Amino acid sequence: MINEKMYALGATKSKIRELFEYGKELSAKIGAENVFDYTLGNPSVPCPEKVTSVIINEVQNPSIHGYTSAQGNLPVRKAICNYNLKRYGFELSPELTYMTCGAAAGLAITLKAIISSPSDKVLTFAPYFPEYKVFAENAGATLITAPCSEVFDIDAKLVKDVICSDVQAVILNSPNNPSGTVYTEDALISLASLLQSKEKEYGHPIYLIADEPYREILFDGAVCPFIPKYYKNTVICYSYSKALSVPGERIGYVSVSPSCDNAQKLYLAIAGAGRSLGYVCAPSLFQKVIELCVDEVADTSIYKDNRDALIKVLNSSGFTCVNPKGAFYIFMKSPTPNAEDFCDYAKTLGLLLVPSNSFGVNGYVRLATCISPDLITRSEQAFIKLGKHYGLI
């Protein structure tokens, strides 16, 4: 027999993947220069030179490709904790840090470690990264969402309306994909206060999973608060995909805050979930890369330049959006309530945009800015046509 749920997950292409493939077909038909693909969140900058030189150097070591312990080599776990201490003044523990094949793996195993009853729920904030639902369901839970404020910040009052005693974990993604919002310190303080009071009321911990692969991509002096400082039951899921621009290499970590309730037990459950899901260890060469490049960041300034250039084009075409303070996305208001219809029309002009339905909200579209700058220039006329079609200019 074949598992119908897994089949459905494999057979149903994500909207983003579908658009990506449509774009390839369209390019073949009308020429790649007439297709303006804003769909894919694939970091477009090279990795830091040091990453390359470390790899070239380390592959001379005959034991570099060997198995590591399941939680990862101790030196890389120490390097990560030292870095976070230096940068955020918060002491994580190497003994509570677990190397993973990227943040997706980290989220999948952390949820699996926490969820224990079919009635359990995982809460996140809409708009949200669509795979959260997949990972929550794999762990046996249901994903529920709280809406964000009009500027896509967390609003504790709105969270209060949906939270219930079945919520065991909350996923927080800042800077956010798809909105580009960096949740403000005030919003996080209110959220932490709400969760703490709910923990008391419900009589069980509510783990806050900080999924922060974009934390190094910030604009205009924005600050991304370090969650363990604000809320004791925090688990960090980090990926180097964006900071080092190595998304295909699948390297990241989970770190259980030492102040967590049952920190050691949760850490062991995460290790057990890693084992259960077939994660033997994180890739060994890249564990060494992280150890030696932990404080490197790829030059991501192009994402800001692209943001500025694209917002200019969008505004001059009559569209509006909140100015994102991080990550590499712009979340633009659709001029019609049905964003899917809007995206379908945009496609006819060669503009590939992702409708916000994929992210759990209606009426917006996501544009990725991890693109070549000339794409923005080349697509300007298409955006103007689009704005005119909808009577915006």
Add this chain to the structure above:
Amino acid sequence: MINEKMYALGATKSKIRELFEYGKELSAKIGAENVFDYTLGNPSVPCPEKVTSVIINEVQNPSIHGYTSAQGNLPVRKAICNYNLKRYGFELSPELTYMTCGAAAGLAITLKAIISSPSDKVLTFAPYFPEYKVFAENAGATLITAPCSEVFDIDAKLVKDVICSDVQAVILNSPNNPSGTVYTEDALISLASLLQSKEKEYGHPIYLIADEPYREILFDGAVCPFIPKYYKNTVICYSYSKALSVPGERIGYVSVSPSCDNAQKLYLAIAGAGRSLGYVCAPSLFQKVIELCVDEVADTSIYKDNRDALIKVLNSSGFTCVNPKGAFYIFMKSPTPNAEDFCDYAKTLGLLLVPSNSFGVNGYVRLATCISPDLITRSEQAFIKLGKHYGLI
């Protein structure tokens, strides 16, 4: 809350891992030269030089670390199918091949793709690799085992006694960890015939999962039959950990035989399971390495030399074992029925051996031969003392 089952999996160290850590402590106490660690199946030979040169060359490509499609880049999937066609005369399909983070990931997602009811069972042959139970249970099934013959070959008659209509998948691991057996062609033909008749009787496919990471490590002219030739409903789970001696890099593949019932549907379910378990893609640099080094094999001749040298030492100490024809393990008879007691005593002599209980049978111990040859020489006196203690010499 914390998932108690995941906690138990993380907290209960595997016997092998426990012994490995005991060995480290013992080394600190009595000196590494007095500890003889035969526990860990960590390939001890360097990777082929071409792997190193490909890495050094490919890291110059700025897009080498980018996301690949979830099933992996097409060129590497094609290279794998071409290699298997050339080597085994059997045509696999790139469209049914899915790159994975090693064989463990492959097994975890393949089982998740097949298992759909809590009554489902997965069958394997004892002795077996202990994580099979973990992966089967993660998929929601129960693992059941059929005993092997006295020389650890598959015996279809013994399988007939345990197979039942709940069995949806059978895991076959040849050359076998821990026994080193290469299942014979005759045994596989009998097994295939039994499974085919049971498929008819039960009215559903029984997928045979060929987990064969050791298939390139064969001795004395042994031949490892290519399972898809013998049984149509075969899914291959392969890892390059041993063939290229890169176990920490987590690179392998799943390939659904094109002759499988519902091959396309099963493949999509595998893709869905990969997505569900957080496997975004297999590491991108190593996908390129496999594409360009698909027909390379590390120099594994030392495993045969070690096997020969260690068997000589064991025999001269009074111990007996079946001569393994592949992989890098010796499965030796314990002189007392309780192999755990035997291993505990061996530890006092600095000899770290894995009791066979971990592998689902009693009365044996596993010795890994992926070791430095001088370990065998250095440990000879300890084996002699051990043999004398048990009155074998």
